[in-house]
Amino acid sequence: MTSPDRITKTTCPYCGVGCTLELHLRGDFIHRVTSPFESVVNHGNLCVKGRFGYDFIYSPKRVTAPMMRKTPQRPGHRTQAFDLSEWREVSWDEALDHVADRLVEIYRRDGSDAMAVYSCAKATNEDNYLLQKLWRALFRTNNVDHCTRLCHAASVTALLKSLGTTAMSNTAAEVLKSDVFICTGTNTTENHPIIALQMKKAIIERGAKLIVIDPRRIELCDLATLWLPLKPGTNVVVFGAMAHVILKEKLYNQAFIDARTEGFDAFAASMEPFTPEYAEAISGVDRNLIVAAARLYASAQNGAIFWGMGISQLSQGTASALGLIHLALLTGHIGREGTGLNPLRGQNNVQGASDAGAMPFHYPGYMEVVKDENAEKWERAWNIEPGGLSRKRGLTTTEILANAKPGGVRSLYIMGENPMMTEPNLNVTRHHMEQLEFLVAQDVFINESGAFADVFLPATSWAEKDGTFTNTDRRVQRVRKALEPRGQARPDWQILCDLAGRLEQRLGRPSTAGWIYAKPEEVFREMANVATMLKGVTYARLEQVGLQYPVPDEDHPGTPFLFAESFPAGRGKFFPLEYIPIAEPPDDEYPFILTTGRLLEHWHGGSMTRNSQLDVLYPEARFEIHPIDAAQLSLKTSDVVRVSSRRGTVVLRANVTEKTTPGVVFIPMHFVEAASNLLTIDVLDAQAKIPEFKACAVNVRIASESELTNPGAVTERGRY
Ligand SMILES: Nc1nc2c(c(=O)[nH]1)N[C@H]1C(S)=C(S)[C@@H](COP(=O)(O)OP(=O)(O)OC[C@H]3O[C@@H](n4cnc5c(=O)[nH]c(N)nc54)[C@H](O)[C@@H]3O)O[C@H]1N2
Ligand SMILES: Nc1nc2c(c(=O)[nH]1)N[C@H]1C(S)=C(S)[C@@H](COP(=O)(O)OP(=O)(O)OC[C@H]3O[C@@H](n4cnc5c(=O)[nH]c(N)nc54)[C@H](O)[C@@H]3O)O[C@H]1N2
Ligand code: SF4
Numbered sequence: 001m002t003s004p005d006r007i008t009k010t011t012c013p014y015c016g017v018g019c020t021l022e023l024h025l026r027g028d029f030i031h032r033v034t035s036p037f038e039s040v041v042n043h044g045n046l047c048v049k050g051r052f053g054y055d056f057i058y059s060p061k062r063v064t065a066p067m068m069r070k071t072p073q074r075p076g077h078r079t080q081a082f083d084l085s086e087w088r089e090v091s092w093d094e095a096l097d098h099v100a101d102r103l104v105e106i107y108r109r110d111g112s113d114a115m116a117v118y119s120c121a122k123a124t125n126e127d128n129y130l131l132q133k134l135w136r137a138l139f140r141t142n143n144v145d146h147c148t149r150l151c152h153a154a155s156v157t158a159l160l161k162s163l164g165t166t167a168m169s170n171t172a173a174e175v176l177k178s179d180v181f182i183c184t185g186t187n188t189t190e191n192h193p194i195i196a197l198q199m200k201k202a203i204i205e206r207g208a209k210l211i212v213i214d215p216r217r218i219e220l221c222d223l224a225t226l227w228l229p230l231k232p233g234t235n236v237v238v239f240g241a242m243a244h245v246i247l248k249e250k251l252y253n254q255a256f257i258d259a260r261t262e263g264f265d266a267f268a269a270s271m272e273p274f275t276p277e278y279a280e281a282i283s284g285v286d287r288n289l290i291v292a293a294a295r296l297y298a299s300a301q302n303g304a305i306f307w308g309m310g311i312s313q314l315s316q317g318t319a320s321a322l323g324l325i326h327l328a329l330l331t332g333h334i335g336r337e338g339t340g341l342n343p344l345r346g347q348n349n350v351q352g353a354s355d356a357g358a359m360p361f362h363y364p365g366y367m368e369v370v371k372d373e374n375a376e377k378w379e380r381a382w383n384i385e386p387g388g389l390s391r392k393r394g395l396t397t398t399e400i401l402a403n404a405k406p407g408g409v410r411s412l413y414i415m416g417e418n419p420m421m422t423e424p425n426l427n428v429t430r431h432h433m434e435q436l437e438f439l440v441a442q443d444v445f446i447n448e449s450g451a452f453a454d455v456f457l458p459a460t461s462w463a464e465k466d467g468t469f470t471n472t473d474r475r476v477q478r479v480r481k482a483l484e485p486r487g488q489a490r491p492d493w494q495i496l497c498d499l500a501g502r503l504e505q506r507l508g509r510p511s512t513a514g515w516i517y518a519k520p521e522e523v524f525r526e527m528a529n530v531a532t533m534l535k536g537v538t539y540a541r542l543e544q545v546g547l548q549y550p551v552p553d554e555d556h557p558g559t560p561f562l563f564a565e566s567f568p569a570g571r572g573k574f575f576p577l578e579y580i581p582i583a584e585p586p587d588d589e590y591p592f593i594l595t596t597g598r599l600l601e602h603w604h605g606g607s608m609t610r611n612s613q614l615d616v617l618y619p620e621a622r623f624e625i626h627p628i629d630a631a632q633l634s635l636k637t638s639d640v641v642r643v644s645s646r647r648g649t650v651v652l653r654a655n656v657t658e659k660t661t662p663g664v665v666f667i668p669m670h671f672v673e674a675a676s677n678l679l680t681i682d683v684l685d686a687q688a689k690i691p692e693f694k695a696c697a698v699n700v701r702i703a704s705e706s707e708l709t710n711p712g713a714v715t716e717r718g719r720y
């Protein structure tokens with residue numbers, strides 16, 4: 001093997017586990033990725049994405065020069081341009097001046113409500129902090145959001161309501177101290193593979209017992225003591241029935257309930273109807289399995305709960321997450337090592353982007369925008385006149401696009417997101433995108449959304465910049481520059497500072513010198529001085545190993561688990577719950593429930609992994625259907641099927657597999673040729689505004705090979 005001329009230690013750009021990477025470099029090329037055995041998060045283990053998924057940065061499809069559309073785009077007539085011949089390469093000055101001119105023109109004409117931005121959970125804390133600062137400080141709007149809205153929004157809403165905080169309560173590796181744990185709505189082996197390794201170790205080496213509650217036969221079922229295969233969207237009933245059993249059999253922890261919670265009586269009364277018999281009728285799970293799961297979890301010494309998108313991406317997402325929080329409050333399985341409530345965060349830096357204030361209701365550090373005292377703190381920090389910052393909650397991602405119309409949102413700036421693959425009901429999303437007056441995309445690739453833009457600004461990837469990411473267990477870790485930027489690409493934070501200077505000038509806002517930073521470390525300091533949970537985090541301290549916030553001062557060692565003494569909300573709150581079925585149940589015309597999700601080898605809309613060698617491992621979308629259903633349709637693996645919902649159609653090859661359950665079919669979300677979001681429904685959870693990605697009704701017809709070029713495709717081209 002060729003020896004490297006240097007090795008750069010950094011953090012994986014894919015998932016929220018936050019594994020440490022060592023990039024082995026020769027000149028300009030990463031020729032190998034390893035991980036040090038002593039890495040705290042992953043002990044030298046990496047999944048296929050961390051090990052082999054880095055090469056998208058060298059893809060010939062990557063765009064590394066600023067670009068402007070040749071044909072001016074008009075609202076209502078905006079089109080997608082994938083072919084670079086439809087773009088004109090321009091200088092950074094021309095691109096940024098144009099962006100500044102157009103944004104200021106729209107702001108002067110239509111005011112703050114016309115301005116909106118999508119921030120980026122792939123980018124660093126520093127990038128995200130600056131983006132929200134820019135729109136808040138200069139355009140006086142809170143219309144700032146990012147993919148967390150499509151992700152754990154319901155978990156966050158439920159955790160805030162009940163406990164007063166949002167992050168995972170424990171360190172993922174503490175599963176090794178749990179004797180019983182629940183995995184529900186998380187396909188952990190594919191989506192958080194290194195945490196799944198720790199779970200397997202807990203079971204195999206430490207004898208822990210696992211309860212899986214999931215409609216699909218995910219890999220962890222092989223190691224589970226109990227698997228409860230519920231129908232999609234019936235979480236509230238199953239968790240309610242578990243609570244019912246715990247209440248009826250008096251398996252709850254009275255001392256904990258008395259000392260640490262409130263609202264128990266009303267909650268207990270609301271659980272009366274949730275008998276195991278009723279739950280079996282609604283969810284399809286054998287009542288005995290529900291009783292056994294309740295007993296096993298309640299009788300644990302250290303019971304932990306891990307969950308993912310199967311909980312939050314439903315119109316009853318908030319209620320589903322509350323159902324889990326209730327189980328922990330009932331049994332007192334929280335506030336100790338190896339117990340707790342663990343929503344596994346998805347993107348490498350979704351926790352950090354949220355902490356950094358890339359959200360419409362909160363400043364950095366979860367300070368609510370509607371409260372004067374919070375706005376005043378940031379007015380002082382950003383040298384803004386008193387009363388200058390908006391006290392009005394901004395729009396969420398889905399609301400931003402839905403408001404793209406005259407009198408509503410007119411300009412959108414997208415830093416590293418791809419709504420044209422990742423929002424629900426893409427035909428409607430496309431219509432909204434077309435209505436925008438001005439659209440900027442700042443990304444590594446011109447993705448399906450950037451193809452609609454007026455201006456494309458080339459950002460560097462994680463390997464070409466410095467900064468920090470915050471992983472799923474609140475661990476702030478360093479990202480280190482290993483390579484010079486490709487072409488003319490620039491780090492997000494630099495692009496934003498350059499743009500901000502131009503905007504300040506045009507807006508005539510007092511120059512605060514607030515946009516001049518020598519390095520990301522200075523950006524981090526500015527944020528941590530006000531967002532006090534990060535106060536004790538410094539780059540110097542992160543040099544060796546990450547720190548888990550809260551870190552209130554520079555001597556504080558970090559906080560591996562939360563709630564030992566109390567909850568930020570004081571007492572943990574129970575809420576009465578009722579069950580509401582999914583918005584679109586199956587019927588004669590659309591007899592299957594479609595659930596969508598992920599594959600180990602791919603990432604969301606595919607910009608990164610489909611431009612990587614990983615695409616060779618899993619090159620084509622597959623439609624998963626159970627053998628019983630396949631037999632009725634006379635369908636075999638590799639046959640071509642046409643799958644339709646009331647909103648759209650995709651054509652793809654079938655995979656007949658017991659990984660799914662009868663009546664439930666699955667399409668991964670990664671493939672533009674068969675974009676699952678053409679089918680999904682855009683109903684939202686009323687409280688968290690998260691779409692119901694996990695359940696809609698579809699029908700299935702056998703199709704011919706020639707139909708494989710997708711009739712409802714969101715893009716004109718086959719793929720990147
Ligand atoms: N390889 C890879 N890894 C990733 C990602 C990726 O794109 N690719 N994305 C990252 C991101 S942003 C996220 S948010 C995470 C997501 O990680 P997961 O939450 O594991 O993601 P999904 O694949 O959406 O799987 C959700 C699980 O919920 C189950 N489910 C579906 N409906 C229901 C239901 O009604 N009730 C219950 N209890 N379960 C249900 C599904 O069967 C599936 O097992 O993954 C992260 N990791
Ligand atoms: N049907 C269905 N839809 C879903 C889901 C589902 O389960 N089913 N899950 C939802 C969830 S949980 C999530 S999190 C969303 C994800 O939704 P998105 O965030 O929209 O998806 P990504 O494909 O991860 O988009 C990230 C973009 O960032 C770019 N990028 C990478 N690094 C950088 C960088 O350093 N700087 C900049 N500027 N850009 C960068 C990539 O090229 C890519 O285009 O999808 C949601 N959509
Ligand atoms: S588990 Fe997540 S962080 Fe670790 S290597 Fe895989 S994708 Fe990267």
Ligand SMILES: [Mo]
Binds near residue numbers: 147150347
């Ligand atoms: Mo996510």
